[in-house]
Amino acid sequence: MTPGFVAALLFGTFLFFIILRVPVAFALALACLPVFFIEPRLTPVLLLQEMFRSYNSFILLAVPFFLLAANLMNVAGITDRLIRLARALVGHLPGGLGHVNVVVSMFFAGISGSSTADAAGIGSLLIPQMKKEGFSSSFAVAVTACSSVMGVIIPPSILMVVWGGLMSVSIGGLFLAGVIPGALIAGAQMLTVYLYARRHGMGLHDRATLVELARAVAGAFLALMTPIIIVGGIVGGLFTPTEASVVAAIYALILGMLVYRSVGIRQLGHVLYDTGRFASIALFCIGTASAFGWILAYFRIPAALVTYVQALDLGVTEMGFAVAISFLVIGCFIDAIPAIIILGTVLFPVTQAVGMHPIHFAIIGIISLAFGLVTPPYGLCLLISCSIGKITVRQALRDVGIILAPMLVILAIVILFPALTLWLPRMLMGKFID
Numbered sequence: 257m258t259p260g261f262v263a264a265l266l267f268g269t270f271l272f273f274i275i276l277r278v279p280v281a282f283a284l285a286l287a288c289l290p291v292f293f294i295e296p297r298l299t300p301v302l303l304l305q306e307m308f309r310s311y312n313s314f315i316l317l318a319v320p321f322f323l324l325a326a327n328l329m330n331v332a333g334i335t336d337r338l339i340r341l342a343r344a345l346v347g348h349l350p351g352g353l354g355h356v357n358v359v360v361s362m363f364f365a366g367i368s369g370s371s372t373a374d375a376a377g378i379g380s381l382l383i384p385q386m387k388k389e390g391f392s393s394s395f396a397v398a399v400t401a402c403s404s405v406m407g408v409i410i411p412p413s414i415l416m417v418v419w420g421g422l423m424s425v426s427i428g429g430l431f432l433a434g435v436i437p438g439a440l441i442a443g444a445q446m447l448t449v450y451l452y453a454r455r456h457g458m459g460l461h462d463r464a465t466l467v468e469l470a471r472a473v474a475g476a477f478l479a480l481m482t483p484i485i486i487v488g489g490i491v492g493g494l495f496t497p498t499e500a501s502v503v504a505a506i507y508a509l510i511l512g513m514l515v516y517r518s519v520g521i522r523q524l525g526h527v528l529y530d531t532g533r534f535a536s537i538a539l540f541c542i543g544t545a546s547a548f549g550w551i552l553a554y555f556r557i558p559a560a561l562v563t564y565v566q567a568l569d570l571g572v573t574e575m576g577f578a579v580a581i582s583f584l585v586i587g588c589f590i591d592a593i594p595a596i597i598i599l600g601t602v603l604f605p606v607t608q609a610v611g612m613h614p615i616h617f618a619i620i621g622i623i624s625l626a627f628g629l630v631t632p633p634y635g636l637c638l639l640i641s642c643s644i645g646k647i648t649v650r651q652a653l654r655d656v657g658i659i660l661a662p663m664l665v666i667l668a669i670v671i672l673f674p675a676l677t678l679w680l681p682r683m684l685m686g687k688f689i690d
Contacts, residue, residue, distance in 0.1 A: 257291075257555065259556055259557045260560070262291060262551065262557065263557050265294075266287050266291065266552070267287075269286065269290055270283055270284060270548075274589060280591060281540045281543075281594070284544040284545050284548045284594060284598075288303055288544075288547050288548055288551055298554075302550075306547040307544060307546060308543070310542055310543050311542075311543060314498055315417060315418075315420070315421030315427075315497060316421065316539065316542065317498045318414070318417045318498045318500070318501035319414055319418070319501075319535055319539065320531060321498070321502050321504065322417070322504060322505075323373070323414070323531050323534055323535050324508075324527070324528070325505045325507070326367070328505065328511075328519065328527055329364075329373075329377075329479065329482075329508050329511075329512075330373060330377040331512060331518070331519050331523050331527055332516055332519050334364075334367065334479045334511070335360070335377045335378060335381060336381070337472075337475045337476040337479055338363045339381060339382070340472045340475060340476070341363070341472040341473060342356040342359040342360040343356050343464070343472070344464035344468055344473075345472075346359050346446075347461055347464065348462060348464065349450065349453075349461075350450055350453035350454055350458055351391075351450060351453025351458050353389050354386065354391065354395075354396075354399050354446075354449035354452065354453065355449055356382065357378065357386065357400055357403055357449075358442055358446050359442070360378055361378060361403035361404055361406050362406055362438070362439075362442050363476070364377065364378060364407065365407040365408075365409070365410035366410055366482065366483035367479060367482045367483060367504075370407050370408075370414060371404045371406075371407035371408050371626070372404075372629075372636055372637060372640060374404040374406070375401060375636075375637040375641050376644075378403075378404065379400040379404075379640065379641045380644055382396075382400060383396045383397060383400055383644050386399070389458070391452075393646070394645075394647060394651050394652045394654065394655045396645060397641045397645040397652045397655070398652055398656045398658070399445070399449060399655075399659065401629075401637045401640075401642075401652070402630055402659040403442070404629070404637045405637060406438050406442060406626075408622060408626050409437060409622060409623055411430075411431030411435065411486070412431060412483065412486045412487065412500070412504070413434060414593075415593070415625065416431060417501075419618050419622065420497070422600065425615060425618055426685065428490040428497075429681040429685055430618055430619070432487070433615050433618070433681050434619060436676055436677065436680065437623060437666065437676065441623075444662035444665065445662070447662065448658065448659050448662060478511055479511065481507075482504060482507060485503060485507065486501075486504050491684055538593055541591055541594045542593055542594070544594070545597035545598055548597070548598055549598055549602075558601070558602045562609050565606050565609060565610065566609055572610055572674070573671060573672060575606070575610045575612055576617075576672075577668075579617060579621060580620050580624045581624075583621050583624035583625050584627055584628070586598075586599050586628075587624060587625045587626075587629075587631070588631050588633065588635075590628075591636070592622075592625040592626075592628060592629070596625070600621055603617070613678060615677060615681060615689065616678060620667070620671055623667050627660065627664075630660065631660075632649055632653070635649065638652065638656065
């Protein structure tokens with residue numbers, strides 16, 4: 257079978273099952289079966305073998321532990337403390353709670369690495385308050401959903417851990433590379449909120465006094481130490497990303513049970529159960545996507561794509577936009593982790609062939625996949641936010657589009673200026689980053 261035929265069969269079968277609303281993890285496994293039966297050198301048993309081989313990875317242990325840290329932070333009331341700090345910093349601006357929503361998402365992103373935890377934890381607290389302040393339900397939902405995507409861009413990020421483990425890219429370098437794009441995206445969202453507030457005549461709030469600001473900083477200080485411990489420990493070589501995820505979970509547990517005393521034994525049981533449930537879903541997706549990716553590699557589909565791209569003579573910028581479009585499209589239909597395994601591993605050698613830096617490629621891919629968290633039909637963060645705001649996805653789409661437009665501009669800037677993402681990694685980890 258030719259690479260083109262196998263690619264058409266795999267992706268065609270996969271899309272067929274997606275249209276039938278088969279869960280993505282199962283659709284990926286079912287799409288592999290026809291190839292195993294048609295090709296005499298392969299057997300369906302290989303599907304299970306490749307799935308189990310993908311699980312035999314030390315780096316993947318970081319996924320459940322980062323999820324555990326995020327869930328513990330939510331239950332421990334860390335979100336409330338971060339909201340108080342954000343309100344003291346930016347609550348006086350026009351559209352105060354909208355800015356608070358964005359800033360607290362930045363803080364939470366630096367703690368959890370999970371966008372869905374961000375959307376659920378922050379949305380449940382801020383969406384009702386934003387509606388009371390005068391924001392429309394659709395705009396409150398849109399701000400919450402779109403700001404939550406910073407959870408996978410600002411370090412630590414579960415997607416960066418998976419990406420670095422799959423493609424042997426420095427995870428510390430990826431963490432550092434996400435800082436500036438994440439800050440730019442937050443700035444673009446705050447500008448959108450500001451213009452919305454001005455247009456709707458939303459008044460100013462009183463600025464927090466220095467005493468109130470100092471109290472808010474003191475209340476959130478220990479929580480804000482989390483990204484410093486995690487990223488600093490990895491960049492400084494104190495521990496691996498997997499060990500960092502365990503440190504984050506233990507630190508969150510100590511804060512919740514011993515310092516803030518807001519997490520009891522009964523709550524801890526619920527947190528462990530929810531973490532295990534969500535982690536098993538993510539890891540099962542990794543297994544079936546890895547089998548799917550193995551077939552692509554076995555039939556040399558990435559190599560065929562490299563040959564085709566080399567014939568087009570694309571440059572780094574053109575390839576960057578092609579990568580962004582590919583991930584933006586696939587992110588609308590499937591979860592980010594299987595998208596990385598399927599599309600990322602296929603495009604990786606192609607980007608290397610045109611001279612794109614692996615970290616630059618990773619950041620373009622991760623930012624593009626973040627859009628998929630708020631774009632239908634997948635749009636998991638959008639679905640969570642709409643459920644909290646008690647509106648339909650269709651009602652929120654217009655305002656989501658308004659917020660996503662400047663975010664697309666930031667994505668274009670990241671593609672056009674690779675130094676924007678590579679400056680911090682090269683400055684702080686120069687001996688590890690080419």
